[in-house]
Amino acid sequence: MIKRLMPSCREVSEKVLVGELFNAPLLQRGLLRLHLMLCEHCRRFSRQLEMISKTVEEIARPQLDPRVVKAAKRRILEHLKPK
């Protein structure tokens, strides 16, 4: 029974990729967790995706030097003003 209900590795990795691992319906979520406990490949896949999300989140936050922004504002405004 469990075996028939158990999602396949492909299904698990699809869920991980669309970020729906933890908001699946209860039964499905339980089965996904169980699969991850039992399957080292999917576990590795899911951990890597987590690391990727975290890192991307960080690099998506660009460093902005306030001086750079200030200088840019001044130059942009200069350019835009009708001559």
Place this chain on the structure above:
Amino acid sequence: MPTDISKDDIRALKEGRDGAMAELVNSYTQTLLAVSFAMGFSQADAEELAQETFAAFLSALDRFEGRSQIKTYLVGILYNKAADFRRKSYREESLDKIQDDFEKRFNESGLWSRPPLGPEESVLTGEIKELIAQCAEGLTLSQKTAFFLRESEGESSEDICNILGVSYTNLRVLLYRARIKLRECLEKKWESGKHD
């Protein structure tokens, strides 16, 4: 920083009132530069893009009907400018290939036929971060922009779709493929290092 500009501000811009343009530039330059940096543009190019975005906005003020937030609207203009900018050197890779390669990692019953390699620890080390950051440089403009708007600016999916000019389904596929690509790249870099 004001979150948005009012109808009065737009009127002031149209009438060329003193200070209106400065207010606009002061309010949105930082965001426009941040998006450009996240897209991978240099400081000089980012500034040029921001400037062109303002210029385009000002030259067609009538087209802005206040339906969307001005920020979303401006980032949309910027995105199109950036795409033009990149068009010569930039090709959207065959997207089906990413999907195909991924499918091939499973057998008919959906089990891994080529299981994932790469780091298996659960701790995100500086080394892994560095590899992922290198991989992220290979993302497409739309993927980079989508990640930035989502992760850093916390934009809604609806606004991101408007900015990129894609449907909700497209956006999901775009992020899904970006993640597959990043993971494959991480695996390759990790395995080609001395981690065997």
